[in-house]
Amino acid sequence: MSNMKFGEIISIVEGTLLFDADLDMEIPCVCAADLMSDVLAFAESGSVLLTGLCNPQVVRTVEMSDMAAIVFVRGKHPPPETVALAKQKSVPLATTPHTMFEMCGRLYQAGLRSCDISCRV
Amino acid sequence: MRFFLADLHIHTALSACAETEMAPQAILERAQQSGLGLIAVTDHNSAENAAAMLAAAEGTGITVWPGMEVQTREEVHLLSLFDTLEQVTLWQEEVYAHLPPLKNKEDVFGVQVVLDAEGDVVRHNERLLQTSTSFSVEEVVQRVHDLKGLCIPAHVDRPAYSIIANLGFIPPDLGIVGVEISHLLSLQQARTRFPQLERYGLTASSDAHRLSDMVPRMTLKMAEATVAELALALAGEGGRAVWVDGVCSVRGL
Numbered sequence: 351m352s353n354m355k356f357g358e359i360i361s362i363v364e365g366t367l368l369f370d371a372d373l374d375m376e377i378p379c380v381c382a383a384d385l386m387s388d389v390l391a392f393a394e395s396g397s398v399l400l401t402g403l404c405n406p407q408v409v410r411t412v413e414m415s416d417m418a419a420i421v422f423v424r425g426k427h428p429p430p431e432t433v434a435l436a437k438q439k440s441v442p443l444a445t446t447p448h449t450m451f452e453m454c455g456r457l458y459q460a461g462l463r464s465c466d467i468s469c470r471v
Numbered sequence: 472m473r474f475f476l477a478d479l480h481i482h483t484a485l486s487a488c489a490e491t492e493m494a495p496q497a498i499l500e501r502a503q504q505s506g507l508g509l510i511a512v513t514d515h516n517s518a519e520n521a522a523a524m525l526a527a528a529e530g531t532g533i534t535v536w537p538g539m540e541v542q543t544r545e546e547v548h549l550l551s552l553f554d555t556l557e558q559v560t561l562w563q564e565e566v567y568a569h570l571p572p573l574k575n576k577e578d579v580f581g582v583q584v585v586l587d588a589e590g591d592v593v594r595h596n597e598r599l600l601q602t603s604t605s606f607s608v609e610e611v612v613q614r615v616h617d618l619k620g621l622c623i624p625a626h627v628d629r630p631a632y633s634i635i636a637n638l639g640f641i642p643p644d645l646g647i648v649g650v651e652i653s654h655l656l657s658l659q660q661a662r663t664r665f666p667q668l669e670r671y672g673l674t675a676s677s678d679a680h681r682l683s684d685m686v687p688r689m690t691l692k693m694a695e696a697t698v699a700e701l702a703l704a705l706a707g708e709g710g711r712a713v714w715v716d717g718v719c720s721v722r723g724l
Contacts, residue, residue, distance in 0.1 A: 403631075414580070
């Protein structure tokens with residue numbers, strides 16, 4: 351398992367960027383969660399967050415955990431306040447029409463690993 | 472029996488999401504302007520400004536309940552209301568012991584300021600308070616009631632941080648007598664949209680994060696301003712009652 355470029359992740363999930371982003375970012379792992387307190391507990395720096403939660407708290411959590419980007423699943427579109435905060439904090443946002451389960455499966459099969467849960471709170 | 476115009480969900484500057492203007496004297500002055508007789512201070516996962524609120528309230532004629540808005544591990548917000556500083560302080564120790572050992576990042580979440588009764592900054596609270604405790608919903612209700620407090624699920628109609636949104640439903644044996652609706656709904660809208668709330672009395676408070684949020688909606692009829700009396704009022708017992716927007720909101724109606 352190795353890093354994957356953000357652009358390739360977007361391609362695998364058939365995602366749509368919500369605004370311009372650096373598709374060459376190297377992503378080491380993925381955190382898939384709807385509970386932001388879970389994300390704070392184990393997300394790794396530089397990882398992508400796969401989530402169904404759309405409120406601005408998602409962006410704050412990603413910033414707090416130094417993550418790279420957010421992909422919203424199941425066709426969810428975040429409200430304007432989430433997008434505005436993400437742009438302000440330079441956190442790339444994308445959306446995929448597919449379910450979290452399937453996107454986890456696709457990304458895992460493509461070689462991306464999960465964030466390591468063993469060393470955090 | 473006495474009537475109390477009440478707001479039981481108010482944040483101070485200790486909550487990262489609240490404005491810095493939410494200092495004890497400013498909150499109490501706004502409460503006096505609005506005619507409030509009973510307010511509760513309910514910061515996120517902490518009650519470190521409760522003492523200052525109680526001290527600042529002396530002589531104003533306003534009763535302040537020291538409380539807290541706890542976030543459970545399911546990310547549900549529950550109001551925990553107490554009669555005394557001693558009770559909320561015991562509860563705060565338990566909550567702190569069940570928070571993750573993370574420090575707040577002020578540029579991400581905001582500042583968490585502990586104030587004195589004059590509104591001067593004592594210190595910044597360095598714990599990350601804007602997150603979940605490891606308590607479940609059931610554990611919070613049980614522990615708060617064991618400490619002689621009253622637990623009221625907050626803003627149950629909201630799509631986030633609400634017991635209905637996060638759990639899908641309110642566990643039927645949860646042991647609560649009332650729930651809070653947000654400012655987004657009238658009482659009638661809440662009863663229509665959430666018929667499962669029929670078995671609960673409804674409260675409506677401001678969830679104020681800035682002074683202008685403090686617009687009273689709720690009147691209580693109780694023998695005295697204690698949380699035990701509020702529990703009875705939510706059940707409509709012994710002539711006690713709760714009104715939201717002028718309409719009776721006790722359970723079973």
